[in-house]
Amino acid sequence: MEIFNQIAPLKAFIHAQKQRGKSIGLVPTMGALHAGHLSLIEASKKENSITVCSIFVNPTQFNNPADLLKYPRTFDKDTLLLEKVECDAVFYPDNAEMYPETSLIKFDFSHLDKVMEGKFRPGHFSGVALVVSKLFHIVEPDHAYFGQKDWQQFAVIRQLSEELKFNLKLHSEPTSREQDGLAMSSRNLRLNEQQREQAIVFFRALSAAKTILLSGKSISEAKNLVKEIIEQQPGTILEYFEVADSKNLNLLENVKDSNRPIMCIAGFIGEIRLIDNMFLD
Template sequence: MEVFKEIFPLQSYLQEHRKSGKSIGLVPTMGALHKGHLSLINEAIAEADVVVCSVFVNPTQFNNAADLDKYPRTLEDDLKLLEAAGCSAVFCPSVDEMYATLPVVKFDFGNLEKVMEGSFRPGHFNGVGIVVSKLFNIVNPDFAYFGQKDLQQYVIIAQMVSDLSFSVKLRRVPVFREASGLAMSSRNRRLSDAAKEQATSLYKALQLCKEYLHNGTDLDKLKRDAWKVMEENGVQVEYLEIVEPATLEPIENISAHKSVAICIAAYIEGVRLIDNEIIKLDF
């Protein structure tokens, strides 16, 4: 496995592979890797000839300086995991390498960034758009792999790819969960064992929503009871939204849709967690 900290050596490496007709897969991450990230690597290995994983804690997507400071950084362990997984190359640049000057370009994703995460994290998706577009330009991948746990991020990146005519094909990989149902996240390592147990209530709330949808329960009761499941476990719920998976538009009439996404954000021990489930309604 090759490790690159600078852009041009990485591009030279990839150019040689591209000359021989090999396809390139990109897995963008912020490090502190876990099995969920490795599921993205595995998907990439199954499809692409050369797999590049980026490890970069992107400062432009944090609207909370304390959150940026606390974000776990475990590069040495990350490299061991990636090598064992069969990753071809890792790109782990410094902030100065990625941002020689502060970007002045601003992304406006319209209504896509005004709901859910966008409502509570102003500027976040502008930072995501900037760093992902930079990675696409640096790596020029044939495929790029993103986790469904960050569903809103995936939808926004898909819009960016369409609007800016990036040639990359996006792949959305299902949420990877612990045995308890807790969605794997780098932030989980900041939780105590007791808090991890509390956090399983997010998954329980999602499963309740799924049950209610299949039973035809009205949406107001669905939201109220799912919210209660989390609050009774000491979870501070930020939002629970029922949206159309491709557009993130709020859903009021279930019968008009073939699938819905239940999206949750909540705080436990001051750590912000998100989760979601896409539920098919073909029943």
Template sequence: MEILQSAAALQAQTEKWRREGQRIGLVPTMGALHDGHLRLVQAAAAENDVVVVSIFVNPTQFNNPDDFRLYPRLPEADAALLGPAGCTALFLPSVEEMYPEQSKLRFDFGSLEQVMEGAHRPGHFNGVATVVSKLFHLSRPHRAYFGQKDLQQVAIIRQLVADLSFDLELITFPTVREADGLAMSSRNRRLSVEARKKAPQLYKALQLGVRLLEENRPVASVKNEVLQFLAMEEAITLEYFEIADARTLQTVEELTQPQEVALCIAAWLAEVRLIDNLLISAKSL
């Protein structure tokens, strides 16, 4: 596995692969890798000739300076995991390399970014779209791989690909979970022992919501019961729980057929913010 630290080196390498007819898979990450990341890398290796994994803690997508400062950074440990998983080249740039000048471009994704994560993290998706655009331009992948846990991010990137005509296929993989249901996340490393014990309640809340929807309960009633369930756990500070159209991310008041809906949650456990979601098809209700 080769480690590339400059944009020019990455661009030269991917252009060489393109000339040779190699198909390129890209897995963008912010590091502190877990099994969810590695499964994306393994899938990319199985479906492409070469795989680029980027590790870059992108400052422009953090609206909380402490969150950026405390985000786990483990480049040596991450590099040791990537080779065996099938990574061909690790792109490990500095902030100065990715942003030689402050970006003046501003993305507006309309209703897609006015709900949930966008509503609670102003500027977040502008930062995501900026860095992902840079990575797409530099690596020119045939396929790019993302996890479903960041459902709204995937929707934003899907729109980005469509609007800017990026010539690539966007692949989304299901959320990978711990044995107790907690969605794997780099931020899980920051949970205290006690908070880690409470964190699976978020998944249980989503499962409760799905179960109630399957009983044909009204959406408003489902949301109310889930909120009551979460209120019983003092360690959890809920930021939002929404039932939304899985593609537009707009809140649904009642289910129609056919429709895929997403149950989405964000909550704080002490100083650690976690998100999760579950998808369900109205056709199955």
């Protein structure tokens, strides 16, 4: 497995592979890898000759400096995991390589980045779009893979890719979960034992909301149920629960107004913020 810290050698490696007619898959990550990330690597390996995993804790997508400082960084462990699944190359740049000067560019995705995550994390998706644009230009992948857990991010990147005419195919892979339903997340590493037990409340709330929505209850009733479930769990705070159209992210008042609705939730276990979602399929 090749490890690159600089853009130029990585681009030379990619160019040589493409000269040989090999396809390139990209899995962008911020490290602290878990089984969900590895499933993205495996999905890429099935469809591409060469799989590149990027590991970069992108500062421009953190609107909370404390959150950036506390984000888990486990590069040595990450490389061992990537070697086990036979990833071909890792791009592990530092901030100076990705942002040699302070970036002046800001992205605005209209309503896509004003609801849910965008509402509570202003500027977050501008930073995501900036770093993903850089990665797409650097790696020039044929395919790029993202997890469903960050569905709003995927919707934003899909818009970015369509409007800027990136010549690649995007893939959203199903959320990987622990046995008790907790969505796998790098932030789970920060949970202590008690918080880890509490964290499944978001999955329980989504599952309960799905059950009553599919039985014909209203979104308003589902919101009340979710609020009640979260409030019954000590140490947890609900930030939002919304039902949205999975393509345009318009918030719904009736599930019948969308061909494929998605429920999205975010909240805190102590000071640790977690998100999750679930389709109403």
